[in-house]
Amino acid sequence: MIHTLSHRQQGLLLTAGGALIISPDALLIKLIGLPDADILVWRGLLTALGFIAIVAARHGHGFLDAYRRCGWTGIGVAVLFSFSTFGFVLGNQYTKGGNVLMILAGAPLIAALLSRLFLKEYLPRRTWLAIWLCLLGTSLIVLDDAGAGSWIGNGFALLAATALAANFTLCRTRPGIDMSPMLTLSG
Template identity: 45%
Template structure:
C-alpha cells in the first residue's frame, strides 16, 4: 500500500514539474507580445483580424502535426467546456490587444496579474479545488510586486484600455480554470475556434483591411512565430497544474514584457517598476527553489537508506 502511495506521489510531482516546464516555456515565448502589439500602428480591429486569422492557421498546423486525423475527434471530445475555452480565448485576445492599444503596456500587464486570484476563486467556487496557503501567499506577494510596477503609470491612457484589460484577465483566468476541470482532455485543440471567432468579429466590424508594411511583418512575426506555440503550451499547463499556478507563471510576462517595451520603444518604467519586478522574480525563484528542495527530500525518503 505504501509503495502504491509513494508511486502515486512521485507521479504527481513529476506531472507538476512537467506542467511548470510546459507553461514556463509558453510564458517565455509569449513575452514579446506586448512589444510587437505596441510597435504596430494599425487600429485594434485590423490587428485583431490578422492576429485571429494567422493564429487560426498556426494552431491548425501545429495541432495537425501533433494529432493528425485524430484532431477533429479531439475537438468534439472537448464538448461544451472546450467551446467555452475557445470563447474565453476570444475574450482574452480582444481585451489584451485593445487594452495595449489604449493604455500603457504596464497597466494591461498588471491588470492581467489578477488572473491567478480570479482562477483560484473560480476553481474553488465551481470545482472546490483548494490551493495551499503557500500558493496564496505567493500570489499575494507577486500581485503586490505587480502593483508597484503599475503605480508609476496610473492615469496614463484611456479608461477603455483598463476595462478591456480587465476583460482579458477574466477571459484568461476562466479559460484556464475550465481547462483544468477537464484535465484529461487537451483543450489546446479548441484554440483555433477562438482565433476564428476573433477574425469573424473583427471582420464584421471593419477590420478586414491590409495593414501595410512593416506592420504586417510585425504581426506575422508575432502570430506565426511566437504566439501559436506559446498559447498552446500555456493552454496545456492546466492538465498538470492548478489554473491559478499557471496564471501565476504569467506574472513573468509582466516583468519581461514591460522591460522589452522599455528597451525597444523607450517607454521608461518608473523606479518602482524595478522594485516590483525584483519582488516578482525573487518570489517565483524562491518558490521554484522550495519546490526543487522538497522534491529532492521526497526522493531521498522514497529511496530509503542505502546499503
C-alpha cells in the same frame, strides 16, 4: 531529451519557453500601428492557422475527433480565449505593455479564486497570501499610471486575465480532455 525530464520539469520548461516567445508580443502590438480591429483580425487568423497546424500534427487522422471530444465545454474555452485575446490586444493599445503583462500575470491567482468559488477547492494559506501580495503589487503599478486612457487599457488587461483564468478553471472541469484544439476557433 525532453522525455527524460519529469512532468514538473517539462511544465517549467514549456512555461519559460512560452514566456520568452510571447514577451515581445506587447511591444509588437504597439509597433505595428494598425487599428484595433485589424490587429484582432490578423492575430485571430494567424493564431487559428497555427493551432490548426498543431492539431493536425498531433492528431493526424483523428483531427475532427479531437474537436468532438471537447463538446460544449470546448465552445466555452474558445469564447473565453477570444475574450482574453480581445482584452490583451486592446489593453496594449490603451495602456503600457508592462501594465498589461503585470495584470495578465495575475491570471493563475484569479484562477485559484475561481476554482475556490466554482469548483469548491480548498486554497491553502500561502495561496491566499500570494493573492493578496500580488493584488497589492499590481495595484501599486497600475495606480502609478492613472491617466484616463490607462484605466481603459487596465480594464481590458483585467478582462484578459479574468478570461484566461476562467479558461483555466473551465478546462479543469474536463481533466482528461485536451481542449487545445478549440483554440483554433477562438480567432
